[in-house]
Amino acid sequence: MEKCIQNLRSQSPLIHCLTNYVTANDCANLLLACGASPIMGDAEEEVEEITQLSDGLLLNMGTPKNRTLPVMLKAGKRANELGHPVVFDPVGVGVSAFRRNIANGLMNGVHFQVIRGNLSEIKFLAGLCASFKGVDAGQEERLTSDKIEDLLPFLQSFAENRQAVIVVSGEVDLVCDGGKAYAIRAGHPLMAKVTGTGCMLSALITAYVTANSSHSLLATVAAVCAMGLAGEKAALRMSNQEGSNSFRCYLIDAISQMTPKDFALESETERLLSRIRI
Amino acid sequence: MEKCIQNLRSQSPLIHCLTNYVTANDCANLLLACGASPIMGDAEEEVEEITQLSDGLLLNMGTPKNRTLPVMLKAGKRANELGHPVVFDPVGVGVSAFRRNIANGLMNGVHFQVIRGNLSEIKFLAGLCASFKGVDAGQEERLTSDKIEDLLPFLQSFAENRQAVIVVSGEVDLVCDGGKAYAIRAGHPLMAKVTGTGCMLSALITAYVTANSSHSLLATVAAVCAMGLAGEKAALRMSNQEGSNSFRCYLIDAISQMTPKDFALESETERLLSRIRI
Amino acid sequence: MEKCIQNLRSQSPLIHCLTNYVTANDCANLLLACGASPIMGDAEEEVEEITQLSDGLLLNMGTPKNRTLPVMLKAGKRANELGHPVVFDPVGVGVSAFRRNIANGLMNGVHFQVIRGNLSEIKFLAGLCASFKGVDAGQEERLTSDKIEDLLPFLQSFAENRQAVIVVSGEVDLVCDGGKAYAIRAGHPLMAKVTGTGCMLSALITAYVTANSSHSLLATVAAVCAMGLAGEKAALRMSNQEGSNSFRCYLIDAISQMTPKDFALESETERLLSRIRI
Numbered sequence: 114m115e116k117c118i119q120n121l122r123s124q125s126p127l128i129h130c131l132t133n134y135v136t137a138n139d140c141a142n143l144l145l146a147c148g149a150s151p152i153m154g155d156a157e158e159e160v161e162e163i164t165q166l167s168d169g170l171l172l173n174m175g176t177p178k179n180r181t182l183p184v185m186l187k188a189g190k191r192a193n194e195l196g197h198p199v200v201f202d203p204v205g206v207g208v209s210a211f212r213r214n215i216a217n218g219l220m221n222g223v224h225f226q227v228i229r230g231n232l233s234e235i236k237f238l239a240g241l242c243a244s245f246k247g248v249d250a251g252q253e254e255r256l257t258s259d260k261i262e263d264l265l266p267f268l269q270s271f272a273e274n275r276q277a278v279i280v281v282s283g284e285v286d287l288v289c290d291g292g293k294a295y296a297i298r299a300g301h302p303l304m305a306k307v308t309g310t311g312c313m314l315s316a317l318i319t320a321y322v323t324a325n326s327s328h329s330l331l332a333t334v335a336a337v338c339a340m341g342l343a344g345e346k347a348a349l350r351m352s353n354q355e356g357s358n359s360f361r362c363y364l365i366d367a368i369s370q371m372t373p374k375d376f377a378l379e380s381e382t383e384r385l386l387s388r389i390r391i
Numbered sequence: 392m393e394k395c396i397q398n399l400r401s402q403s404p405l406i407h408c409l410t411n412y413v414t415a416n417d418c419a420n421l422l423l424a425c426g427a428s429p430i431m432g433d434a435e436e437e438v439e440e441i442t443q444l445s446d447g448l449l450l451n452m453g454t455p456k457n458r459t460l461p462v463m464l465k466a467g468k469r470a471n472e473l474g475h476p477v478v479f480d481p482v483g484v485g486v487s488a489f490r491r492n493i494a495n496g497l498m499n500g501v502h503f504q505v506i507r508g509n510l511s512e513i514k515f516l517a518g519l520c521a522s523f524k525g526v527d528a529g530q531e532e533r534l535t536s537d538k539i540e541d542l543l544p545f546l547q548s549f550a551e552n553r554q555a556v557i558v559v560s561g562e563v564d565l566v567c568d569g570g571k572a573y574a575i576r577a578g579h580p581l582m583a584k585v586t587g588t589g590c591m592l593s594a595l596i597t598a599y600v601t602a603n604s605s606h607s608l609l610a611t612v613a614a615v616c617a618m619g620l621a622g623e624k625a626a627l628r629m630s631n632q633e634g635s636n637s638f639r640c641y642l643i644d645a646i647s648q649m650t651p652k653d654f655a656l657e658s659e660t661e662r663l664l665s666r667i668r669i
Numbered sequence: 670m671e672k673c674i675q676n677l678r679s680q681s682p683l684i685h686c687l688t689n690y691v692t693a694n695d696c697a698n699l700l701l702a703c704g705a706s707p708i709m710g711d712a713e714e715e716v717e718e719i720t721q722l723s724d725g726l727l728l729n730m731g732t733p734k735n736r737t738l739p740v741m742l743k744a745g746k747r748a749n750e751l752g753h754p755v756v757f758d759p760v761g762v763g764v765s766a767f768r769r770n771i772a773n774g775l776m777n778g779v780h781f782q783v784i785r786g787n788l789s790e791i792k793f794l795a796g797l798c799a800s801f802k803g804v805d806a807g808q809e810e811r812l813t814s815d816k817i818e819d820l821l822p823f824l825q826s827f828a829e830n831r832q833a834v835i836v837v838s839g840e841v842d843l844v845c846d847g848g849k850a851y852a853i854r855a856g857h858p859l860m861a862k863v864t865g866t867g868c869m870l871s872a873l874i875t876a877y878v879t880a881n882s883s884h885s886l887l888a889t890v891a892a893v894c895a896m897g898l899a900g901e902k903a904a905l906r907m908s909n910q911e912g913s914n915s916f917r918c919y920l921i922d923a924i925s926q927m928t929p930k931d932f933a934l935e936s937e938t939e940r941l942l943s944r945i946r947i
Binding site for chain 2: 133134135136138139175176177178179181205208209210211212305306307308309354355356357358359361362
């Protein structure tokens with residue numbers, strides 16, 4: 114994991130983000146903070162060229178538009194051809210037939226290195242029904258420790274089937290591929306009070322995976338740990354009067370100040386990672 | 392009013408925002424801060440489905456696009472059918488024929504629980520001419536205490552006619568329906584130095600009214616008071632070097648930290664509310 | 670320069686921004702912070718009316734869309750007719766044929782008072798090839814002091830040819846017209862860790878030039894100095910735990926707190942301006 118952040122810092126990959134207008138600014142700032150560079154450009158006329166000059170691609174389905182599917186398909190296919198990592202964030206996939214159609218089109222046309230969502234979104238993607246409340250996981254669909262054992266076979270077979278790393282964000286974050294799974298207990302409840310923490314995590318994963326493309330699973334774990342640690346550091350800085358917007362600022366601050374050393378302490382790593390299956 | 396914020400916190404309503412790309416992030420963060428959840432999705436293909444699974448709807452007319460009117464009409468009509476509160480923010484209605492056309496279409500096709508704007512925007516909506524400067528109220532059109540007496544009959548007849556609560560933001564904020572009116576003297580001049588404080592107030596009103604739908608007038612007053620109090624709290628935190636962006640952060644912080652207790656002090660409430668007509 | 674900021678504060682010009690969705694919020698907040706007012710509205714149906722009621726126009730080419738060229742042409746031509754200053758920020762002009770086509774169309778159809786970009790963008794615009802990495806200047810294309818002497822004749826002939834002020838942002842910022850050139854050594858490396866500092870500078874230049882339209886060159890220099898000073902002030906406020914997002918907040922804070930006095934100190938001005946040609 115220490116090596117993952119070192120590679121990110123030394124390579125400073127350029128990440129092409131096709132993302133929503135609500136959190137685009139936060140994603141751009143987070144990418145700069147972590148050591149990557151963002152490039153946004155979602156016009157059908159230019160999307161392939163931008164994918165081509167980038168190192169990795171993020172497809173975030175929030176606030177989809179009329180041409181979102183063809184634009185994302187073009188970018189995703191080009192990235193696949195070039196061997197660039199592609200990360201998919203199926204924001205609110207259950208909220209409309211329109212988003213389901215986009216998600217289906219993307220799942221059929223693009224290979225993703227990593228797919229990240231909350232439990233409802235991932236279950237929906239995997240073809241199961243899910244109870245939705247907006248773009249955040251409903252209470253009953255929030256990933257908690259006691260659900261992991263039941264869910265894991267299902268998630269790993271989805272991962273195996275897609276040949277992708279699957280990330281389910283929740284009270285505990287689960288990262289798995291077909292063979293291994295990690296449960297990461299980090300972060301802070303205030304993260305749910307800031308819009309776009311999920312979008313930012315997907316952007317961070319894209320940066321980590323792009324800089325460590327031969328180790329997608331480990332790089333994804335490193336990114337999820339980095340976000341969790343950043344949330345904890347941000348919470349420690351909070352004083353009495355400070356609320357959710359100060360926390361958001363401290364969260365991005367913490368990402369910008371993270372060093373390989375933050376991952377180097379054995380004890381810290383052990384605390385974060387309770388490996389639940391090999 | 393104490394009850395209004397309690398209901399908001401306990402119900403955590405999902406607010407569908409059709410809003411501009413400039414302040415969408417701030418509105419989403421403010422909604423999370425106040426205890427609600429935001430969902431943004433403005434594609435014609437999905438807008439009705441999203442309205443359907445939400446609890447309340449905000450129509451904010453900033454940065455309108457080609458399809459803004461039909462999209463907002465679809466969402467607004469569906470919300471009306473479902474009995475969901477709909478709040479209208481006619482941002483810059485006077486700046487172009489295009490916006491006037493959108494506003495007219497919406498006023499004819501949708502029933503609003505609350506309409507909030509600055510004095511120019513509200514006068515324009517009500518069919519009077521107004522002198523505009525951008526999307527902010529011109530100096531001469533800023534609502535001040537001395538204008539209230541003259542304006543009130545006009546505003547209340549507009550409210551009566553629309554069966555809506557009307558909010559005019561300015562140096563003093565006026566909230567009225569056909570029967571009652573409240574003048575709220577709260578807030579801080581720095582709020583005019585932050586983009587989107589009007590948009591954020593409209594989002595906050597939507598959250599309060601959705602959680603207290605049988606008391607729209609009181610819920611709107613509570614939201615306007617909450618924003619004003621937040622502005623005052625934010626101003627108190629400002630130290631020497633801090634400027635408009637720190638203030639913006641503190642404003643959202645204050646909303647996230649507000650508790651029913653903030654509304655419980657009789658003296659505070661009396662200071663805020665000078666009821667000017669019953 | 671002292672006079673430039675005084676004029677900006679007293680006139681409070683309304684700036685029409687046709688800009689990208691990633692940094693629109695930051696640009697709006699920066700314009701309010703410096704004493705101007707922003708208005709965003711990029712629908713083809715209303716763009717000319719908004720230009721007409723504004724005092725100055727910013728065309729920022731980030732995240733271009735299908736209709737970006739005709740919309741910007743309409744606004745730019747109307748602004749030219751009205752004698753309003755127009756500032757052009759050719760964000761990422763080299764990344765796609767689509768952006769090159771927009772830039773060409775604008776360069777042929779609109780007269781700009783000021784054109785601001787990084788070295789790659791400006792070289793591209795001027796018809797030279799450039800090595801690009803995303804929307805930020807590649808390392809080898811970053812403007813440094815030792816390159817100025819070589820580049821100056823080229824930049825000044827471009828400025829002369831376009832009858833415009835040219836700004837090249839980099840380690841040192843160069844501002845020139847056909848006759849004079851200034852090298853401004855200010856700012857802080859953390860500015861590169863915040864998205865949109867270039868977009869914000871272009872917005873700031875638009876505000877300064879609009880309030881001082883008969884002195885475009887000097888007003889541009891004042892805006893570049895203001896941004897640089899703000900970056901230095903922001904950096905001075907940074908404490909141990911603070912990272913890139915705190916810096917971004919402090920940067921806008923510093924713009925909002927800047928006074929004519931900040932420009933009044935002879936010594937400060939001399940430190941900033943090493944006039945390199947008259």
